[in-house]
Amino acid sequence: MTSVSSTHIDPRSEAAPARRHWTERIGIPRPLAWGFIGLLIFMIGDGVEFGYLSPYLQDHGIGAQRAAFIFTVYGTTAAIAAWLSGALSDMWGPRRVMWTGLGVWVVCHALFLTIALTTVDYRLILLTYGLRGFGYPLFAYGFLVWVAAATPQQRLGTAVGWFWFAFTGGLPTLGSLVASGLVPWIGSYATLWVALGLIVVGGLIALLLVHEPTGHRRLAPEGERPLVTLLGSLTILWRRPRIGVGAIVRTINTAPQFGFMVFLPIFFTETVGFTLEEWLRLLTVMFTTNIGFNLVFGVIGDRMGWRRTVALCGGVGSAISILALYYVPAAAGPQYALAILVAAFYGATLAGYVPLSALMPSLAPEHKGQAMAALNLGAGASVVAGPAIVAVFLGPLGVVGVMWIFAVLYLASAAMTAFLKLPDEQGDGSAHSDAHEEVGERQTAVSAPQGE
Template identity: 50%
Template structure:
């Protein structure tokens, strides 16, 4: 079989799966990149504490890292507008690799907390530039009819690597090569995935500036902020995105003690339960994107995500209390919770349609929401745990999810936006749009 025949066959399979064919290797590379980024997720904190770093200093390390992740998540959009998504991805890969080497060789290896803090903080700028730069590339190069599926595949690769497969890789690697070499193996995985995505993906849109020629950089960056009030729906979507995963980060704080001390699980069982939650999450990441292309983005987010999660967070708390020690029932409730949280994925496909002229800026709002959720969730715990304990936190998140469903209903696509997309397709700016219309 000729190479061109093989390529066309693979292309056909990719299209049927909802993957934009020109970006196929980008998705594969993203998965390996995030596996590498997720290797340390399950054991970096206990490793540092074993080396004499206090729990408070470890928490500070992760908190400041979260701040740089939030900043980088926001600037990935305007930088992609300014320089093109592919260059932003190269910068993100370079930052991650350079500061990981510094973190391990000069920080962890010498047990120098100041160097660890500085290097890990700077490394926080790396993965959002790579991943969200690719998300902007997807939004810019994917035809409208495939945006939901493409967003689903993006989050499938993202969360499939971090923390799911990354932690699984670490669990097998540590007994064989040790903890320190496992840290170094994460660098190999990140470089492999990053280079695979950047060298094998030759779709032309990602290599060029997305903003109009002559637009000053200050205008591009200001637009990524001002869009929140110029296009209020982007602000609403940001709030919905914050609510989406805030509960996950809150549960990482309060649920280990709940399931080990109240429900009676061992630490190993809790970790297995957590893996099941994220497994369900990554599978529905993909399914929800495909469903959005058929049923509508707002419907999937509002009903499957908002209303669904409002119910499942309650089930995840109350049902295990009714059946203490029953792992199978707790796992089923956890899987339902993880699935409903994943139903928010179509937001990434909806935003480029709401603001088709400023796709990168609109996605920056979602990136800012995603980054903010990493500290909003724990903040809810800090502020309200003394109110009614874990039960009160559960009801707060249930209410927030219902609010997100109501907010999602307002995320309609204006006639002007539809007309702009139709005109772009008619001009041939998106060739795939025409092919889909003819089909």
């Protein structure tokens, strides 16, 4: 009977992987599954305003230059928070960082709606909206750090693909879709209150239903001083130049996306001739395509190589598609089908940068938390870089000039990926030397938990 029982156990054991939970089969770590759902809902709430807040402010007496400055300040605080999401996760653990982000978003948005917008006071709008910029990066990128820390290396590429699927699914894809339906029905101001409700629901789902233990504890080694942890998450940019270059590539990746919200709504509605609802639906198509290709380029990156995918599909592809996004509608006028095609093209090429989220922590495997802090800093910097470029160059160069600047930046990012070689791709042994040098600086860093 013992041998018979063994013959039944072994096949079951071999068949077990095929019976994994469906989330595991599609590449989502099961302990974090509710986090991806909560992130999606949270980012829908954050993305509701994406396609119409700039024209809304301008309609209420805030000039285009002032509106651009508001978004620049927002981007500055978001960039700081994006870096802090990695640095504070080392100190506190990702879950506590996410709670902080949720609290900041809710409080500052409530003040933005009840005090700043009702009085149309420029200084109050600048203050409350600017401070709200700390909210979403602490929540979203805190979860990205959690994913990177808790996911085995062999599944990390797929997991971060799902992160960006949820992130861009909300901001701005479904967020813009929600706005396109609600703004004509309940108005722009009331729609911003709906956004607050979505933020609360998504945040609580992620924070109350995810019990994976890695996110509940600090990621830095026990006993390491907080100042050392914070500084290490910043100095890695020049201690490991490849990490610094990767952060710049990440900044270029989505800088145009955040610059768009300042001037493209007006370009497509006033110059091309679409309605605001048509523009919002166009934005939805753009980033719905991006959602799907986030997963596609995750798979392509694993097969073709992370660096090559980022360079060719992301950098070169986005340079071509962003110019098409301007020239095709400018030449054809309000031809909605053509506009949809070029918007989808841009959304697809933008996803070519997805493998960067797996590449960055792999560039410094003994300092994953610090590498993710650098990646998040680049993501946050894109929020300020895009509107800042628009604020400086839109007046003298116009829309076409700004689009060309973005295209050149995309090509520059493609060239930069030549420096993003993984440790096992470097034949001169420099990575090995760098690692030993850092061990001398931070003896305990090598033992940092990686969640694998």
